[in-house]
Amino acid sequence: MEMNYLAILVAALSSFLVGFIWYNPKVFGTIWMNEIGMTEEKAKQGNMAKIFGLTFVFALIFAFMIPTITIHQIGAMQLAGGNANDEALIAFLQVHGEKFRSFHHGALHGFIAGLFLALPIVATNALFEQKSWKYILVTAGYWVVVMTVMGAIICGWK
Template identity: 65%
Template sequence: MNFYAILAATLVSLVVGFVWYNPKIFGTIWMNETGMTEEKAKQGNMVKIFGLTIIYSFLISFMLSGMVIHQVGAVQLVGGDETNASLMEFLKDKGDAFRSFQHGALHGCMVGLLFVLPITAINGLFDQKSWKLILVTGGYWVVTLTIMGAIICGWK
């Protein structure tokens, strides 16, 4: 697991958010569906919002690494014993297998589509939110997790 990849992936949520929620993309839909106004948005504590977003995005990136880098599972199989000779031989032989940007993007997308989107949809249904809002929010997370997964898995 590469710490710099996790840090880079952490910033993805902000970068994608700046683009995704731009009024020319989905920002206007999001504002209309949530009842947000520009005046109300300006009243938010931006230090708190962006600070917590970075902390939460770091936690997501950290956990996502175990889902997109399969070598983590190999180490777990031997109880974390990195001195295990068979593990070391396995990692020497297969160490970079499935360590690519494409593979990470695939698994990040799967986490977004099959885990986060359903959670977002369930919350939206109980909160009686519109399908537009559910899809804008869920779509943001699918794109964000896809890019995060690509960075985490492909950056060696």
């Protein structure tokens, strides 16, 4: 099973689109800024090339992991030790083929992963940082949506 590098690239870029909408002042941006004590002036002082450049690198790294969460055939390949000629793998693929390779199935797995991976990580850090529940819900919510979108793109785009 080959990686769809274009889907991974688009999935990584989708995190920017979700962030543009999610953190818009008319959506959750104002709440988020208030919860972290950010001002417009302080935000403008950041090195945007560094922030967005590294954000893209991290999104790309993240997107490379999503196929293992959303595509069952990759799990079967892993069970076969990566051996594409493994008889059990071949039998599995003959029976199941591209079953469950859809946008909605990927979105479901992305959502579940966001709920059970991103939310606990964000919430744990936020609790120790003594952040509010508003902060936790806005930040974790962003990651749940991003993982849902990434899962849909990567699983559904064959």
